[in-house]
Amino acid sequence: MYSPLISWSRMVFLAGIVLAVVLIIPTAWFPFQLGKLALFALSIVFASVLFIAGRGVRELVHSHGFLLALFAGLLPLAYLLSAYVSGNTAVGIVGFGVEVDTALFTTIAFLAFMLSFGLFKTLRTLRLLILVLTWTLAAVVMFQWLIVLFGTSVIPFSIFSDRSLNLIGKWNDLGLVSGLLAVFLLVQAELARAPLARRVILGLGFAATALLLGVINFSLAWWLVLVLSVLIGLTSFMTGRSEDIAERDANPYAYSSWSRKVPWFSLVGALVSIVFLLYGTAINTDLTNRFPVSSLEVRPSYSSTYNVISLAREGSVTRSLIGTGPNTFNSSWIMHKPAEVNQSTFWNLDFSVGFSTLVTALGTVGLVGAVAWLVPLFLLCAGSIRAIRLSLLSREERVVALTAGLGSLFLLISIIFYVPSAIVIILAFVLSGAAFGFLWRQGRHAADEETSSPLMHFGGWAMVALLLAVSVWGAFTTDRRFVAQAMTNMGVSALQVGNADGAILQSEKAKGVEVTADAQRLAVEGGMLKIQQIANSSEASTQAAQDQFRAVVEKTIQAGKDLTLAYPNDYRSYVSLARVYDLLAALKVQGAYESAQAEYQTAIAKNPSAPDIALALARLEASQGKLELTQKYLTQSLTLKPNYTDAILFVVQLNVANNDIPSAIRAAQAAAQTAPGVAPIWFQLGLLYYASGDTKNALPALEQAVKIVPDYANAKYFLGLTYYTQGRAADALKEFEDLARSNPTSAEVNLILGNLREGKPPFESAQPPITNQPATRKTAPLNE
Numbered sequence: 079m080y081s082p083l084i085s086w087s088r089m090v091f092l093a094g095i096v097l098a099v100v101l102i103i104p105t106a107w108f109p110f111q112l113g114k115l116a117l118f119a120l121s122i123v124f125a126s127v128l129f130i131a132g133r134g135v136r137e138l139v140h141s142h143g144f145l146l147a148l149f150a151g152l153l154p155l156a157y158l159l160s161a162y163v164s165g166n167t168a169v170g171i172v173g174f175g176v177e178v179d180t181a182l183f184t185t186i187a188f189l190a191f192m193l194s195f196g197l198f199k200t201l202r203t204l205r206l207l208i209l210v211l212t213w214t215l216a217a218v219v220m221f222q223w224l225i226v227l228f229g230t231s232v233i234p235f236s237i238f239s240d241r242s243l244n245l246i247g248k249w250n251d252l253g254l255v256s257g258l259l260a261v262f263l264l265v266q267a268e269l270a271r272a273p274l275a276r277r278v279i280l281g282l283g284f285a286a287t288a289l290l291l292g293v294i295n296f297s298l299a300w301w302l303v304l305v306l307s308v309l310i311g312l313t314s315f316m317t318g319r320s321e322d323i324a325e326r327d328a329n330p331y332a333y334s335s336w337s338r339k340v341p342w343f344s345l346v347g348a349l350v351s352i353v354f355l356l357y358g359t360a361i362n363t364d365l366t367n368r369f370p371v372s373s374l375e376v377r378p379s380y381s382s383t384y385n386v387i388s389l390a391r392e393g394s395v396t397r398s399l400i401g402t403g404p405n406t407f408n409s410s411w412i413m414h415k416p417a418e419v420n421q422s423t424f425w426n427l428d429f430s431v432g433f434s435t436l437v438t439a440l441g442t443v444g445l446v447g448a449v450a451w452l453v454p455l456f457l458l459c460a461g462s463i464r465a466i467r468l469s470l471l472s473r474e475e476r477v478v479a480l481t482a483g484l485g486s487l488f489l490l491i492s493i494i495f496y497v498p499s500a501i502v503i504i505l506a507f508v509l510s511g512a513a514f515g516f517l518w519r520q521g522r523h524a525a526d527e528e529t530s531s532p533l534m535h536f537g538g539w540a541m542v543a544l545l546l547a548v549s550v551w552g553a554f555t556t557d558r559r560f561v562a563q564a565m566t567n568m569g570v571s572a573l574q575v576g577n578a579d580g581a582i583l584q585s586e587k588a589k590g591v592e593v594t595a596d597a598q599r600l601a602v603e604g605g606m607l608k609i610q611q612i613a614n615s616s617e618a619s620t621q622a623a624q625d626q627f628r629a630v631v632e633k634t635i636q637a638g639k640d641l642t643l644a645y646p647n648d649y650r651s652y653v654s655l656a657r658v659y660d661l662l663a664a665l666k667v668q669g670a671y672e673s674a675q676a677e678y679q680t681a682i683a684k685n686p687s688a689p690d691i692a693l694a695l696a697r698l699e700a701s702q703g704k705l706e707l708t709q710k711y712l713t714q715s716l717t718l719k720p721n722y723t724d725a726i727l728f729v730v731q732l733n734v735a736n737n738d739i740p741s742a743i744r745a746a747q748a749a750a751q752t753a754p755g756v757a758p759i760w761f762q763l764g765l766l767y768y769a770s771g772d773t774k775n776a777l778p779a780l781e782q783a784v785k786i787v788p789d790y791a792n793a794k795y796f797l798g799l800t801y802y803t804q805g806r807a808a809d810a811l812k813e814f815e816d817l818a819r820s821n822p823t824s825a826e827v828n829l830i831l832g833n834l835r836e837g838k839p840p841f842e843s844a845q846p847p848i849t850n851q852p853a854t855r856k857t858a859p860l861n862e
Contacts, residue, residue: 083132087125088197092207094121095508096214098501099255100221100245107567109560111247112175115186115500116560119553122189126549129196135542138196143518146460147511149453150191156447157181157404163396164403168644173405174595175563176556178435178500179442180405186552187507189545191454194511201475204516208262208481211505215259218245219287222252226293226369242373247499249373253296254502258488260287260347261306265481267343268314271473281343288350293371295362297355298496304351306484311344313480317473372822376424377497382416383432387441389414401444407432409647410441412685420687420719423862435493435503454510455490458483461517470520482513562592569600578608585637595648598641602654605634606661613665631667634658649684652677653691660698674698689719693728697856700732708732721758723792723858729762730769730853739770750779757786761793768796769853773803791817791860796852798830802840810834817860826859 098118102110129135138144158181161170173180198207225241244252266272267280291299354361366372378386390410391397402410408430419425432438440448462483465471471479489506492498498506569584581604588597612618612627638655645651659674678695685691696711715725733742746763753759764779780797784790798813814831821827826848830840841850852859 081132081134083128084134084197087128087132087134088203088206090121090128091125091193091197092210094118094125095505096210097121098504099214100217102245106571107564109175109563109567111500112556112560112563115176115183115504116553116557118190118501118504119186119549119556122186122193123549123553125193125197126189126545129193130542130545134196135545138192139541141196141199141515141519143195143457143461143514146457146518147192147195147514149457150507150511151188152453153447153450154181154185154188156400156443156450157184160400160443160447161404163400164406166403166406169406170404172555172559176500176559177405177430178497178503179407179431179438182552182555183500185548186556187504189549189552190504191507191511192545194508195515198512199515199519201478201516204478204482204512207508207512208478208485211485211509212259212262212266215255215262216283218252219256219259219290221245222290223286226290226371240373241369241371246501248375249294250296250299250375250496251499251502253291253294253299254489254492254496254498255505256287256291256294257296257299257303258485258505260284260291260303261310261484261488262481263287264307264310264343264347265477265484268310268341269317269473269477269480277343284343284347288347288354289365292354292358292361293365293369295354295358297358298492300351300354300358302488302491304348304355306488307344307347307351309484310480311341311348313476314341314344317476376427378411378429378432380433380437382419383434383437383441385416386410386414386432387437390441397444399444400446401439401442404442405430406442407438412649412687415687417687420689421721425719426688426690426861431497433497434495435497438497451493454486454507454514457514458486458490458510458517461514465517465520468520475520479513479517482509482516486510486513558592559594562588562594562597565591566594566596566600569597569604573600573603573607576607578604578611582608593640593644595641595645595651598637598644599650599654601637602634602641602658605630605637606658609634609658609661609665631662647684649681649688649691652681652684653694656681656694660694663698664701671698671702687718689715689722689725692718693722693725696725696728700728716758720756721761721787721790721862723761723860723862724856726758726762726765727853727855727858730765733766734769739766742766743770755786757783757790757793760786761790761796764793764800765796765853768800773800776800777804789820791821791862792858795827795859799840799852802834807834807837810840821860824860 094117098114098121101114101117102108103113129138157170161167161181164170169180171181173182176182194207198204222244225244230241230243242249246252246255263280263284267277267284272280291303386407387410390402390406390413408428411429411432432441436448436451439451443450465479486506486509489498489502490510493503493506565584565588569581569588572580572584581600585597585601585604588594588600608630609627612623612630615623617623618627635655635658638651638658642651642655656674656677659670659677662670663674675695675698678691678698682688682691682695692711692715696708696715699705699707699711712725712729715722716729719725729742733739743763743766746759746766749759750756750763760779760783764776764783767773767776767779776796777800780793780800783793784797787793794813794817798810798817801807801810801813811831811834814827814834817824817827818831826844829844829848833840833842839850841848844850847855849855
């Protein structure tokens, strides 16, 4: 049944997909992934209204495979059940930013699946979807090549600060959509009846996409391209063989050259994939030397993820089945992360996802939720098996079905082995819904879809109500969160330039839209900055300033308390409130010290492996002159992370303040003799010498630290400065060149390196917070 409203619904839905993929707003406050998702959720509402108005729901309910397609709804139901049972409704349903591991996101994904199932189940409409997606992904690839080749300056408004930033999300997300485009092009080039010119264009497009994938160097994408190239090649070979048999039956003297039977495009795709899988690192190094691109993405390994999940379950059968609650992997990771993580550069990353989306779901929504994630894959396989068994597809139908099916398979497998961004997962559900709808209806008569019954009639009205209610709820909630987050980000931008009033104002505006954790945290941070500004003002002693100080303090403390009440399981809530009390304790406000101590202790209970919280407690105790407690928490911090440079710096600063450097040096020397293979001890010894001005003796200690751990960034930093002080400018230059390669975004390293190359002192033209006395700072020059 054709209806103009259905056609408009399809166009709106396609427009939502395209804009969700390519949308970007050239401002710092734009929430990138949330903004894309909010726009897509809005397009679902308009598409649903038009779909319902065009009587599309009646046709949908009577469609072949409709009841099977509804099984995709098990995913949001599993998330709602888990959120309800775990009591984690605030974080589990909407999350902090409508993350993938939430009930709201899975609901939007389900709606995308069902709308795609209803809108793209014919040859004409599915071909339209594939055409739109192909050109959209081609635009993404061409846009990225523009940035890679000519740098970010060719893009107006300074949208991108780095060549690895892209329209999709993470660097590896770009690798996935590039791989998806490569598969689309291979299917078209291999199976479609196309003139030579078009096949050449498709081949060139594949070459450009494969080269970009080589720059990205995402092994999972290459493995998927390899496997799917083999499947495309086998399909091409079997199709060609069937056509040859049919041709010989019609004409016994017909001859077909063997070269026509070879699936050349698939063969090239497979060979290119194998080359990059075997030699991808070396090729990527050469490519990134020609096209400077730096990108780093980390996530927990499979074993770490599974161990954290097992510990979080605590042997509970209920948790094994329905999980610890949606969006709770972050809490599980914080409580149970492996001890060795603290010794790495990524010690302070609180991972919100594990090895992959599916493995994360196994912990958060249990076995039920993990199986529900696989429903679209099961439906796709069922539809494919049915179509293959019946052998009813024409050549054109086969090309379209294979493009949609293999594209769905590509993205759904990425969910099993990776953590794709929200929009990539939405594309997976769109393609799988369309592919299943198209495949399952093959071999059935259209008249069969018109069969009606009272039950089906009731089901139609129920579907109308459900589609409207769920789509409106999803769009309203997502877009409200987007607006609140955008306002919060504006406040963060104001905070970064020291505008406390602007930050507080934006936090109030954001909370007026929706009270979120980020908005409340911004209110606390803005209030703290305002307290500092009033206390440091020349008019601080006036009655007006004191009244303002009191009002800001009360409001800031209340914001911190509200944060802990709203998010009692998040250690960051208690750290925010503790920092307020810590600041007030430094200003000698009565009772602030005890309150800060209590909040820090609660934060440690929520995150027992955090060395920075223990260090914050040590600083608090030191400010009160309690040396025994200071030493206790310093020891705790360095036990959790022996190479924690901030804590080592604080030890040195305490020794300097107490005029006790000689005894500290003797203690460090004894420790180095006892454990000569421990780099942090040598670093601390070198730092003690450096802080006392004895760079001659600092030099061998720092060299030994770098010898033991060649990539010890802060040791190399101070070693470079020590070389310069000792008149060895060439050696200093070498150290900072190494640091620039491993820390390309460090403004301080780039400043020092530039000065050394020009023969200037390292800290020439330095602006705060960069100072020429790095050993006296609260934080280390480089994060590790």
